[in-house]
Amino acid sequence: MAKKTATPALTTPRARSPRLLDRAAGGARRVASPSSLRRALARVPNPLLLILVLAALESVAWDVATPAFQGPDEAAQFAYVQHFAETGSIPSATKGTAPLSTEEQDAMTWLNLAPLVGDPPARPAWSSADLAVWHQIERAMPKGSRANGGGPNYQASNPPLYYALMAIPYRLVIWLPLLKRLFVLRLFSALLRLAVIALTWILAGELFGRVRWKQTLAAGVVALEPKLAFMSAVISADNLLVLAVTGFLLAAVRLVKRGPSMARVLAVSGLAAAAVLTQGRGLVTVPVLAVALAVAWVRHRPPARATLLRGAAAVATIGCALGAYVLFAKASNGSSAFGGQVTQLNRGRFDLGQFLSSVYQFYFPALPGMQPRVGPAYGYQQVFITTFYGTFASLEVNFSSRIYAWLQVGSAIGLVGFYTACVVRWRSLRRSWPVVVLMLALLVLSIGFLQYVSYRALLGNGGSDPLITGRYLLPLVSLFGLAVAFTVGCLPRRIAPLIGAVILAIGVLLSLDAIGITMARFYA
Amino acid sequence: MRRPAPGKWRLGVPGRTAGLALLLIIVGGLLFLRPHLQSGQELVAGVPAPPALAAITPFSVAPHGRACMSSVTIDAGSALAQFDLAPARPTKHGGPPVDLLLSAPGYRGVVKVPGGYPGGSATLPIVPTPKRSEIGSACFVDVGKTAVVLNGTTEARTVSRSSTLVDGQSVAGDIALTFIGKGDRSLLDEINETFDHASNLTDGLVPAWLIWVLGLLVLGFVTLGTVAAFYLALREDEASGALPKGRPRSGPRASSG
Numbered sequence: 120m121a122k123k124t125a126t127p128a129l130t131t132p133r134a135r136s137p138r139l140l141d142r143a144a145g146g147a148r149r150v151a152s153p154s155s156l157r158r159a160l161a162r163v164p165n166p167l168l169l170i171l172v173l174a175a176l177e178s179v180a181w182d183v184a185t186p187a188f189q190g191p192d193e194a195a196q197f198a199y200v201q202h203f204a205e206t207g208s209i210p211s212a213t214k215g216t217a218p219l220s221t222e223e224q225d226a227m228t229w230l231n232l233a234p235l236v237g238d239p240p241a242r243p244a245w246s247s248a249d250l251a252v253w254h255q256i257e258r259a260m261p262k263g264s265r266a267n268g269g270g271p272n273y274q275a276s277n278p279p280l281y282y283a284l285m286a287i288p289y290r291l292v293i294w295l296p297l298l299k300r301l302f303v304l305r306l307f308s309a310l311l312r313l314a315v316i317a318l319t320w321i322l323a324g325e326l327f328g329r330v331r332w333k334q335t336l337a338a339g340v341v342a343l344e345p346k347l348a349f350m351s352a353v354i355s356a357d358n359l360l361v362l363a364v365t366g367f368l369l370a371a372v373r374l375v376k377r378g379p380s381m382a383r384v385l386a387v388s389g390l391a392a393a394a395v396l397t398q399g400r401g402l403v404t405v406p407v408l409a410v411a412l413a414v415a416w417v418r419h420r421p422p423a424r425a426t427l428l429r430g431a432a433a434v435a436t437i438g439c440a441l442g443a444y445v446l447f448a449k450a451s452n453g454s455s456a457f458g459g460q461v462t463q464l465n466r467g468r469f470d471l472g473q474f475l476s477s478v479y480q481f482y483f484p485a486l487p488g489m490q491p492r493v494g495p496a497y498g499y500q501q502v503f504i505t506t507f508y509g510t511f512a513s514l515e516v517n518f519s520s521r522i523y524a525w526l527q528v529g530s531a532i533g534l535v536g537f538y539t540a541c542v543v544r545w546r547s548l549r550r551s552w553p554v555v556v557l558m559l560a561l562l563v564l565s566i567g568f569l570q571y572v573s574y575r576a577l578l579g580n581g582g583s584d585p586l587i588t589g590r591y592l593l594p595l596v597s598l599f600g601l602a603v604a605f606t607v608g609c610l611p612r613r614i615a616p617l618i619g620a621v622i623l624a625i626g627v628l629l630s631l632d633a634i635g636i637t638m639a640r641f642y643a
Numbered sequence: 644m645r646r647p648a649p650g651k652w653r654l655g656v657p658g659r660t661a662g663l664a665l666l667l668i669i670v671g672g673l674l675f676l677r678p679h680l681q682s683g684q685e686l687v688a689g690v691p692a693p694p695a696l697a698a699i700t701p702f703s704v705a706p707h708g709r710a711c712m713s714s715v716t717i718d719a720g721s722a723l724a725q726f727d728l729a730p731a732r733p734t735k736h737g738g739p740p741v742d743l744l745l746s747a748p749g750y751r752g753v754v755k756v757p758g759g760y761p762g763g764s765a766t767l768p769i770v771p772t773p774k775r776s777e778i779g780s781a782c783f784v785d786v787g788k789t790a791v792v793l794n795g796t797t798e799a800r801t802v803s804r805s806s807t808l809v810d811g812q813s814v815a816g817d818i819a820l821t822f823i824g825k826g827d828r829s830l831l832d833e834i835n836e837t838f839d840h841a842s843n844l845t846d847g848l849v850p851a852w853l854i855w856v857l858g859l860l861v862l863g864f865v866t867l868g869t870v871a872a873f874y875l876a877l878r879e880d881e882a883s884g885a886l887p888k889g890r891p892r893s894g895p896r897a898s899s900g
Contacts, residue, residue, distance in 0.1 A: 164879075165872075165875045166872040166873070166875045166876040166879075169868045169869075169871055169872035169875070170868070170869075170872050172864065172868060173864050173865045173869060173872075176857070176860055176861050176864050176865065177861060177865060179857060180857060180858070180861045183841050183849055183854055184841070186844045187844065229804055230844070231690070231803050231804055233800075233802075234692075234693050234800065234801045234802060234803050236800070237696075237800070238693055238800065238801055240690065240693050240694055240821065241690055242687055242689060242690040242693075243840075243844055244716055244804070245689070245839075245841075245843050245844060246689070246716050246719070246776035246840075246843065247776060247843060248716060248775075248776040248777055248778050249716055249776075249843070250843045250847070252778060296846055298844065298845060298846035298848070299845065299846045299848045302845050302846075302849070303848075329883065329885065330880060330885045330886075331875075331876035331877070331879045331880050331883075331885070332873065332876040332877050332880050332885075332886065334876065335876035336873070339869060339872065339873065343865075522675075612886070616656055616657075616873075616877055616886070617659070617663055620660045620663050620664035620667070620873060621663070621667060623869050623870075624663075624665075624667035624668045624671065624869075625667075626869070627668050627865055627866055627869050628668060628671040628672065628676070630865060631672070631676060631861070631862065631866075632675065632676055632679070634861065635676065635679065635680070636679075638837065638841065639830055639837070641840075641841075641844075642838075642840040642841045642844075643686055643687065643830055643833055643836075643837045643840075
């Protein structure tokens with residue numbers, strides 16, 4: 120008989136209540152009619168509802184503050200969505216004569232949006248006179264001006280899931296002029312962030328039990344993470360990747376806590392497949408899925424037949440996803456699967472010693488006798504601080520250096536606090552080892568994968584571009600929120616909520632400042 | 644231990660925590676955000692052609708020659724024109740005088756650069772200032788006896804929509820030109836114009852007044868919503884026993900629900 124004991128939550132016994140999340144999620148399961156929607160909304164806890172509303176407002180503000188196509192690679196990402204929605208096929212990564220459609224290219228040119236990308240002194244053509252001429256240009260466009268951006272599009276190496284998903288709202292608002300259409304599309308993309316925040320709340324409940332302030336802190340940290348808020352108002356596959364990985368983490372936590380039922384195995388492998396079909400970086404969920412299945416097996420020991428059946432289901436789900444994409448790419452005359460993102464990782468001679476030295480020097484100063492790290496002076500500060508908390512638009516909008524310095528100090532204190540909390544709660548963590556192993560696997564494999572990609576990229580491009588940036592850490596943002604809530608939750612009870620309040624207050628200030636400096640960069 | 648009198652209002656953990664968060668946000672806002680909004684600075688009125696990011700391209704104009712850019716937006720509120728110029732050859736008399744002629748339907752303006760400059764950035768008044776934004780042309784006319792070089796760009800990343808002609812011949816790239824607003828003004832002084840610009844880039848989908856509403860909502864709701872969410876969460880935990888209630892109190896609790 121398989122063991123059915125649930126893994127304990129990472130919290131004090133008094134605070135445990137695994138029912139909470141079932142209730143929160145239960146409402147969402149029955150969204151069929153307006154009345155059931157009202158009932159579902161009524162079941163959403165008030166703190167979460169407030170966080171979701173403020174996060175939605177933030178996303179709208181970011182949408183206004185960021186002119187069209189000024190997010191990272193947004194012009195190419197929109198071109199992918201547009202081509203897919205207009206023609207039903209993915210653009211080519213290497214072939215073609217028009218990376219952007221005539222409509223998009225003309226907007227980039229006439230509204231000076233192309234020179235605006237990444238160039239701080241530039242401003243868009245923002246007057247009503249410019250807009251009036253743009254309307255004339257739009258009206259005079261020949262038929263097919265929206266559908267002729269077939270490539271080469273460097274984002275076409277991405278798998279199509281996000282773009283296929285965004286093609287639905289695109290078709291719904293296809294009648295709108297370009298700038299309005301893009302604005303509305305961004306709002307649809309921002310819904311993905313709201314789901315990430317809600318999933319983080321549920322994850323926190325899964326781990327800490329029904330302790331609302333910890334759930335609020337975890338979800339609030341995610342909602343007030345300025346980079347995630349900015350990215351939510353940009354057309355980017357990263358938004359779906361963050362959601363897929365967060366959903367995957369929640370499904371995997373439930374898998375290891377409650378046991379590998381067929382439904383849970385299908386859910387977790389389906390979400391891993393979604394991550395794989397969203398972005399090349401989603402491939403990291405595949406080894407984490409293997410870890411989750413292994414941990415669930417060790418923890419719950421299902422019978423051999425069930426093990427084989429469910430393992431096969433997981434492999435088949437991932438295999439089907441990959442196969443579907445390869446077939447789709449061929450049928451669409453697109454690029455190869457992941458457009459070389461995987462094969463790119465195997466270019467150049469891999470030297471384990473050099474790689475380990477490179478990783479060491481990413482975090483610490485070189486030891487005597489160590490060969491200098493390949494590439495520019497680029498380390499944890501740039502990835503984990505500057506570009507994780509800040510750096511907006513196309514990398515040119517930044518917080519002041521003083522703010523980054525304070526964020527670095529705060530993060531270091533947080534890291535020491537997290538370590539101390541782990542030591543203090545060692546027994547509780549040991550009891551919850553399946554969840555701990557799972558989360559560690561996601562963290563270590565994700566960061567290891569990014570380090571590996573960066574190292575291979577530096578070998579391939581002669582050390583000019585380390586490739587990785589803080590944006591690539593956003594799929595781990597729920598882990599970040601949970602780590603903050605766990606660390607603060609381990610403080611003495613009299614001061615823990617106060618420290619939580621300080622963290623949220625800092626998040627509010629950063630969020631407002633980020634929107635303000637971006638608005639000033641583009642429109643003042 | 645002194646206990647509060649019955650009926651006397653007293654803050655619990657949720658209230659104290661929410662109060663601290665609100666206080667920090669207000670103090671932090673006053674310390675960090677307000678100076679940012681209120682500091683005076685040269686505010687950009689428009690950038691017809693931005694400067695090069697890395698490789699500056701010189702555009703040489705012969706004596707009595709002219710370099711013209713078309714499709715230039717001459718923005719309302721432009722008081723100064725900013726561009727880089729230098730004598731084509733170093734001379735002891737410095738660079739030649741140059742006129743920048745701005746023309747658009749219903750508007751003619753001029754920016755006069757007196758001769759004798761060593762070279763560098765010039766920020767000079769536009770006479771008269773445009774009353775409304777119009778699309779027209781900007782012509783640099785060398786009115787001296789020696790050639791002048793105007794800095795610009797041919798970088799694919801920074802070239803703007805303008806077409807450039809030097810002495811009637813089409814050339815690749817643009818001469819970098821920026822219009823600056825009147826005097827040193829703060830972001831708060833320019834907030835209406837800023838919101839107008841943002842509204843235009845949404846194609847009017849979000850009118851300027853709605854950006855005002857949105858701005859106030861974001862300011863109020865991100866601040867108070869965060870505090871309220873944490874307060875409600877703590878209240879719920881206090882009621883459910885997940886949070887210690889601290890010292891017993893005799894006065895009525897503020898709607899402990």
